[in-house]
Amino acid sequence: MKIAVVILNWNGVQLLEQFLPSVVQYSPEATIYIADNASTDDSISFVLANFPSVKNVKNDTNLGFAGGYNEALKHIDAEIYALVNSDIEVTKNWLQPILKTFENEAETAIIQPKILDFKRKEYFEYAGAAGGFIDEYGYPYCRGRIFDTLEKDNGQYNDNCEIFWASGACFFIRSSVYKELQGFDADFFAHQEEIDLCWRATNKGYKIKYNSESIVYHVGGATLQQGNPKKTYLNFRNSLLMLTKNLPKNKLYWILFCRMILDGIAGLQFLSKGKFNHFLAILKAHGSFYLLFLSNLKKREKFQSKKYYNTKSIVCSYYINNGKVFAK
Incomplete structure (x- = not known):
């Protein structure tokens, strides 16, 4: 399947220096894009100089996570979008289990990998962990993370199961479904737009899955700190x-x-x-x-x-x- 790894960037040259090499190294199946939200640092010149195979899509203004991806993805042709934060370190063969699931399960529209903490690699990471759920009042939580309690990864979530929402930190979606749902809600700007999109997908009868065979490490809070x-x-x-x-x-x-x-x-x-x-x-x-x-x-x-x-x-x-x- 034709897959595009799309990294949204805003003044994140240091993050690109640290994490883009792993994405380039371990994503031979994909075309890699930097979706730049009108950065004023050296992000684009750094990518052009050091990663000529990586393509650039530049937004005219900073449209946030939701609007930024909506605008950038208008210019990207692929069957699968892999929306990846700039502070994500990927691992060898991280794309293959995801693509296999998409190929074998037509009703699955969105997939999330196992997300571990870059700073404490034996623990799950706050933004997604092993797949997201909400309670009756709309409060989100994850397998492996409830409020500020993070579980150690002891293999307890080494499965492939249905979840309610997938983390925007590393979010795979069929482009056809993304377009059908008209993408993220730009009113949100940032935060919880991925839960909203997953909920809308569920209302349309699509499934959201977690796949433990694909593993990434997330720094978290690199753009907007938890206490902000x-x-x-x-x-x-x-x-x-x-x-x-x-x-x-x-x-x-x-x-x-x-x-x-x-x-x-x-x-x-x-x-x-x-x-x-x-x-x-x-x-x-x-x-x-x-x-x-x-x-x-x-x-x-x-x-x-x-x-x-x-x-x-x-x-x-x-x-x-x-x-x-x-x-x-």
């Missing part, structure tokens, strides 16, 4: 937008109401810890959500899958029932 208030803003706002678009009709307003309360509790926790900027980020997220509510309500599809969550409340499971790992 902008990250808090995007996560809270985008989660509400995603729920508005994808929840079953009979759950929509009740779940949104519950989330407003839970978000308020989270805001008060930030305030009690002296994190005033994060408290303000949640207020700003809610304000932005109200402004975007009606336009996102119009994006709802006719059919919404009623079975979208794997556990009722991951917050209760984690904090009350001691469900620190996925098996519990």
